[in-house]
Amino acid sequence: MDRLYLSKRGMEVEASPIRKLVPFAEEAKKRGIKVYHINIGQPDIPTPPFILEAMRAFSNPVLPYGPSQGLLELRQAIAEYFKRYNVNIDPCEVFITSGGSEAIFFTFLATMDPGDEVLIPEPYYTNYNGFANMAGVRIVPIPTDVESGFHLPDAEDIEKLVTSRTRAILLCSPNNPTGAVYTEDEYKRIKKIAEKYNLYIISDEVYREFIFNNTKPFSVLKLDTEPERLIVIDSISKRFSACGARIGFIATKNRKILANILKYGQARLCPPTIEQYGAIEGYKRLDEFLPDMIEEYKRRRDAAFEVIDNTPDIFALKPDGAFYAVLKLPVKDADHFAKWLLSDFNYDGKTVMVAPAKPFYRSENKGMSEVRIAYVLESRLMREALEILVMGLKEYKKKGLG
C-alpha cells in the first residue's frame, strides 16, 4: 500500500441529506433572517416531565452495565403496553436497543447476509441507507408516489422486485417521510407476498399512535401469519418526545432471530441504563400525555394543510399519520429551491427550511420537485411557515428560477 486505506463503504455511505442545508440556514441566521425549521423530525413538544424525573431518580451509587437485552422491568412495561392493541408479546421477546437505529441495524444483521436484499417502499427514511451500508445489504425500492398518497402498488408490481436474494420487506407506517398510513388491504397484500416468497416483514412502528383519522394504532404482530415472520422495530424518540434518550426496541416471536440479536447485543454490552428508567414510566403513564400529543400534531397538520389545500400550485394528499408530509412543488429542482429559500429569499425578515425529498428516494430522478415538511412548530407558526413557503414559490417563479 502506498497510502493509508480508506474503506470503499466509508466513502460510499451518504452524509445525512437532511443536515446538508444546515450551513445555508446558519448563514441566513447570521444575516438576521428568522428561519422556520420544518425540515427535521426533532419534536419541540416537551418530554413528559415524569419521564425526565424518573431518569433523575436513578440513585444507585454505581452506574453499571445493564443486561444486554435491556432491563426486565422495561421489557415488561413494553409487553404490557402492547396489550392495549391486543398484541400478546412476552418480555423475553422484547430486546432493548440504543434507539430505533440499532434496532434496524441488528435486524438487518440477523436476517440478511452481505449482498442480500430488502424491499422498502420509497420514499423512505434515509438512514436505512446507512444501516444497509454497515450491514452490506441492498435496498430495493418499491415505488410509491405523491399522486396516490404514497400507498403501495399492486401485488404483481411488488412481486416483480423479488429475487433469490430477497429476505425481507421493510414497512414504516405511519410513514416517515410521507405520513401515509397503510390500510388493512395493503397489509394483507404484503403478508401474501411475504408468505409466497418466505420473507420477513420488518415493521418500523415508531409512529404507531400518530394517526389522525379513525384508524386504530396497529402492529404487524397482529397479522395472521407465522409469528416468526414478523419483526417490529420501535423507539421512544417520537412517542415520548425523547429523541436524545436513545432507547428503542425489537419485538419478535422469532426466538432464533432473538438469540442471534442477543449475541450482537452482548458485543456492544448494553443500551444506556438511566434512560431505560424514564422509558418504564413513559410506557406506564402513556395515557397521561400521548392523546394530547397526537391532538397537537393533528392541529399542526391541519394548519399546514389549510395553506397547502388553498395553494393549487402545491400537490399533496393530506396524510393520515406520523408528523411529516411530502409536497410536490411547481419547481424543477426542489434542492435548488430549498437552498434559494435560505440564501436568496426572505419575507419580512423570515424564511423557511424544508428537506428536499430526492434523497428519500433510491430510484434516479424521482422526487426532484418534492420536499418533506415536519410538523414540529405549533399551528400558528406552522401556518406562517407554509405561507412563507408559498410566498417563496411565487417569487422563485417570478424570477424565472423554477
Place this chain on the structure above:
Amino acid sequence: MDRLYLSKRGMEVEASPIRKLVPFAEEAKKRGIKVYHINIGQPDIPTPPFILEAMRAFSNPVLPYGPSQGLLELRQAIAEYFKRYNVNIDPCEVFITSGGSEAIFFTFLATMDPGDEVLIPEPYYTNYNGFANMAGVRIVPIPTDVESGFHLPDAEDIEKLVTSRTRAILLCSPNNPTGAVYTEDEYKRIKKIAEKYNLYIISDEVYREFIFNNTKPFSVLKLDTEPERLIVIDSISKRFSACGARIGFIATKNRKILANILKYGQARLCPPTIEQYGAIEGYKRLDEFLPDMIEEYKRRRDAAFEVIDNTPDIFALKPDGAFYAVLKLPVKDADHFAKWLLSDFNYDGKTVMVAPAKPFYRSENKGMSEVRIAYVLESRLMREALEILVMGLKEYKKKGLG
C-alpha cells in the same frame, strides 16, 4: 426459500463467553452458596457523585437529538484532558460514540472493507470478535503468552502476519484481559511495522490511567509518525466507573476517516444526550477521583498477587495495568474447572467465578489452562476470592479432575 432465512453471520457471531457461565453461578446461589464474582469487568467503585449529579441537572424541557459527533462542550473537555499528556488534539478531531463499543465498530467500518484484516495481539477483548463479524473483517492474532507477561513478539514474527489485506494493527494497553502495559520499545516496533506496510494503528486506550508502576499514562497520539495513521478508541466506562452511561469516543487527526465516521454517526443520529453532561464533569474534575481509584485497583491487584505469588501452582507475572490478570492454572481445561467451581465446589459455603481465558484467544488450543480475573472486589475480598480459588484447585487435583 422453503424457510425464513437466518443470516450466516448471525449464526456465526459468538455469544459472550464471559456470560456463558452465568446460569451455573445462578444455580450455585440458589443452593445458598456465596459466589465471588471476579469474572467480569464491572467495577463496583462508585461513580463520582458529581458525575451523576451533572446528569440529573439536565433541565431542558425536551430531551432532543444532540449533534451526531457529540456535544461540543464534551469534545472540548476531552481535548483539554489530553493536554495533561502533552497530546494536542482539536475538539473537532474527537467524535463521541455510544460507548467504546461503537467507537471500535465505526473505526472498523471506516478503515476496512469486508474481507480486510486487522492484527490484534491475543488474548484480546472478546467483543472485538462481535464488531469484526458486524463489519465483515478478519482478526489475525499476534501471539503473546503468559510466560512473557503477554508482551509483544519480535518485529519479524509480527511482519509474517501482514498480507495484502492487512489494514491496521489494534493495540490495547493497558490490556484487557492481560493487564500488560506496552513499553516504549514495543510501541516503536509497532510504529515501524505500521509505517513499512502503511497500516493504521488503532489504539484502545480505555484503561489509559490504570497503571501501577512508574510509567506515565500514554497515548499513541504521541507517536512520531504521520498523525493520520493514529486512531484512538476510548470510553468513560472504566475511567469514571460509569459502564452504563454508554459514552465513548474516537480521537484522530485523520480528517478523511473522521468525515466517513461522521456519516455513520449521522445514520444513528446521536449518542445519549444526558450522559454527555456527566462526562463533561468527569473530564473536568478527573483529579478529584482518578488517583484514588487507581490506588484502590493497585491495592486489589497486590492483594490478589499476594496469594498468586505464594502459590507455585499458579503462573502469572504481576501485570502493570488495567484491572485484569490472566493466570495459568495447573489444569488441562480451565473451562471445566470454572464450571466445576460453581457446580461442585464450595469452601465454607463460598466459591469463586472466573472467566476461562480460551475465548480471549483466536488461535486454536491456546489458553486452555488459563483464566482471567478482574479486580472488582475490595482487597480483603479479592484476597479471599483468590484463596478460595487456590482451595478449589487443590480439591480439583485431589479428585483427579485436573
